[in-house]
Amino acid sequence: MMKQFTKISIISVIIASLVIASFPAAALTKEGGQDLSPSSTGIGIDEAKNRIVDFDGNSKNLNSLDFKYHGSIKFPYGEVYDFSEGKNRYYVNKENGDIEFAYFSDARSSSHRVHIDKQQAKNNAEIFAKEKYKTFITRNMELTESTLIDHGAGGQEYAFVWSEKINGVSTLNKIYITVDSDNGKIISYLAKERETKINLEPNVRQSDAVRAALEQFGNLKDSRTDAYLSLACPEPDVQQLVWIVKVNAAPVDGLVQGGQVVVDAQNGKIILFNPFN
Amino acid sequence: MRKNRLCVILSALLLAAMAVVPIASAYRADDWGPNYGYANDFSNDAYNAAVQQSNMGYGAYYDSNVPASSAWSNLPSDQVFSFNGHGNSGGIVFYDNSRIYANNPSDQKSISKLTSGQINDLALAVFVNCNSGSGGSNLLSTTVNRGGDAAVGFTGEITKFQADYWTQRFWYRLNQYSTIQDAAYYAKVDTLNTYWYLGSGGIDTVTWQGPGVSNTIKPARAGS
Incomplete structure (x- = not known):
């Protein structure tokens, strides 16, 4: 009985794996799929098309336009509907209906x-x-x-x-x-357009953020830095005040040196070390 | 009972490996993502590219710690070649600091030294390194001049997080039947949307060359 179960298990795993391997990656994710249901709190597909027509100032009848819906895409800053109209492309914010990308x-x-x-x-x-x-x-x-x-x-x-x-x-x-x-x-x-929800007063001085950033790189020669305060949104509904430090230094063996470092402007911790490729 | 469980696990692992590297395909894709050490590990980029290429029907191979000579010897057999890592307009750097050059008269591993026809089967070369497409005789132009159908790279300095994400989206979109130029462009848009506060990190300098940029590479195929 147990042997038979094992055989069935093996066969099931094989079949499942082959089915998964034969489908494109998008079929396994919501992204790029054909989710036609309107957002529970935001706008629906038809309203999104209206927003595109308004954005373009298009006087044509909605039904005469060549809209294709390509599913929705989730970004850290919110989910968008992805449409094409002819050769143009649009992302419409699912919550507020804003056009966030147009090509x-x-x-x-x-x-x-x-x-x-x-x-x-x-x-x-x-x-x-x-x-x-x-x-x-x-x-x-x-x-x-x-x-x-x-x-x-x-x-x-x-x-x-x-x-x-x-x-x-x-x-x-x-x-x-x-x-x-x-x-x-x-x-x-x-x-x-996103509402600013946090206090924009930093605890960490710019010079301290730059020092912390440079320490990430080890020995750089002739380094130049540029630092500015920014609001970051590491995940939906989470805002953070950060220093973004850009570093450029003398090339080594023909390769550029430096990159970006993101420093928490409240506690000085390194959030992201992002060197040049 | 333990043997049986082991058998099931090994079967699953074997099949997972097959999903990345099909046993046989007429078309080969090589993905190189060196691991140079601290914060400079590009092996995931190569792996992610290989997964998507495998779904497209290529025999996809990825590796992090190979010298330039290995990648060089495979190049004439490649239909797709991709590199994520350090480099400049004139060359790419492997984990041991060995290089493949665009145009270096004193090194045999120089794309300009390939004879006519050696990379005619190459449908796409992707160089995700700083400045790969800048200047005159760069990695992209040399690859296309020697017979590659299409080459994609960057005219500016690019930072790792944005470049990693662009890579992921580029191969994903190619697997969704995008043309090469559309995949490159919309992967840039996706990157800007994802790293909105941080900026493009140079990804908006994405550039493409060659007669095949308006082609798709799915289903798997050779260059023409």
Whole structure:
């Protein structure tokens, strides 16, 4: 009897393993699946489509648009519905219905040249940000990054980041916009609005955070550091005040040295040591 | 009874291993993720890539502590080659500090020295290291020039956590039938969404080259 049970167990394990191995990974997870049920506390699929139409300012009838739903994706900052409409792509926040990502395929020029300068591109991005991110004007949004990125066969684009600053602290309210370097059109938009729920006064001084960060690397030569306070969200509904310390040092054998270190701004503990690849 | 339990456990382990490395496939994927020591262990990246490639139908092999010479000798047999670790535009570094170069006249393990046709079967090469795609004669351009269909890398400095996550999402999306360029792009979007407070860590400098970037690599196939 026991032998037979063992045989059945072995056969069951074999069958189960083969079935699992033959399915794509996404079939085993909720992510990428076809979960059509509306969020228990947030918006449903149809409402999410309406939000996309509103975002685009599209005058077309909803039913005439080529929407495809690709499931939902869970990020530490919340869950989103993933849609495509034609060649465009959108992530819609499941709780509040905000468009947190939009990609406009037709905006990407095939010429790969840099035809407009950074200032022009920034102006275009800022106009778009003010139109789509409703609290851009009322918040203290600072431009924190502006770069030209070469994606090779994917063309070139400018990337701009605006972050809300409260008492010098970067909050989670940020916008990341890319602009085609040839035609100046908006290629992509990533944005989040999250309420700041914690005290933004640090106990740890910047110099102490930098010292703790540098200790992680051992012997660096000619190191340069840049440190700023930021709100972090290590898991949903958990906020933390941190120092983000960026370290760059002299290359060794042609390899860059340094990286990022995240230091708890209340107790000085190292949260993340994140060296360069 | 103990023997029986052992038998069941061994069967499960054997099958789990098969899920990562199929016994036979006409198409080979090699994933290298050196473990250089403290906070610089890239072996999980290689493992995660191999799991997804196995699901796509490749005979996927991953390793952390091999010298450059081993990876080099396998390269002409690869349909997919991936590397996560330290490097620059001119080369990648293995656990023992040995290197494969993009273009080094004084080293035989130099991609530019491959003869025409040696890597024509290579459908995709991925270099997840700092600056792999920056400058003129870099790892990506050299790989494509010598016959690789597509190469993906970064024009900037990248940090490990974001790079690890990008790698995971890139292979996941390829396994979902994304094209190479879409997988690279949307893996970047996923990384930004996940490391929102920390920033892209250079991942937004992802770059791709080659005539095959608009192809999918599932089902498993060779380069053309």
